[in-house]
Amino acid sequence: MKTIAIVLIAFAFIGCVSSHTQSRFHAARGACSVSPEMLGQWTSSRPSQLGSAKMTLTLNCDCSYTMRVAAAIARITEDGEFRAEGDRLVMSRSSGSETTWPYRIENGKLHLTEHENETHEYQLVKKVQCAASQ
Numbered sequence: 001m002k003t004i005a006i007v008l009i010a011f012a013f014i015g016c017v018s019s020h021t022q023s024r025f026h027a028a029r030g031a032c033s034v035s036p037e038m039l040g041q042w043t044s045s046r047p048s049q050l051g052s053a054k055m056t057l058t059l060n061c062d063c064s065y066t067m068r069v070a071a072a073i074a075r076i077t078e079d080g081e082f083r084a085e086g087d088r089l090v091m092s093r094s095s096g097s098e099t100t101w102p103y104r105i106e107n108g109k110l111h112l113t114e115h116e117n118e119t120h121e122y123q124l125v126k127k128v129q130c131a132a133s134q
Contacts, residue, residue, distance in 0.1 A: 032063035032130075034084045035105075039130065042110050042122035050074065057110075057122060061130035065091060 032039075044055045051072040058066045063083060069076040080093045089103045089112065102113040110122040 032061055034059075034063065034082075036130070037105055038084065038089075038110070039128040040124050041126035041128070043125050044112075044120045044122040046120060055120070055122070057112075059128070061128055067091075 039059050039061060041056065041058045043057075046053055046055070048071055053069055053071040056066075056068040056070075059082060060066075063081050065080055065082045067076075067078045078093065080091055082089060082091045084090070084103075085100075087102055087104060089101050091099045091101075093099075104111050108124060110124070111119050112122060113119045
């Protein structure tokens with residue numbers, strides 16, 4: 001019984017822990033030269049090694065992004081900026097590292113190939129309305 005209590009306390013503590021990376025891109029940016037259909041808040045749910053996970057990717061008018069991952073025992077938030085290079089979405093982090101994922105938008109859904117032979121479908125849940133100057 002004591003072991004079970006310790007394990008439950010550990011899981012409760014881990015569930016409250018979150019990771020958050022800040023963007024170094026706080027300076028004002030000009031217009032974002034990506035397809036307007038990419039901009040908005042996209043979600044995808046999937047199984048993970050830690051149970052069910054919900055991914056939320058927000059692509060903003062100024063080419064900043066926020067990626068949130070919510071799983072049963074962890075919350076991760078990452079901010080940075082993005083650009084589209086042909087059929088690839090490139091996301092740059094404050095550490096200087098970049099992630100490049102092939103993408104396509106089909107039938108109003110964003111398909112991201114996050115790993116080789118692993119494409120996930122994201123549903124648009126909120127369209128971003130950009131100012132006319134952007």
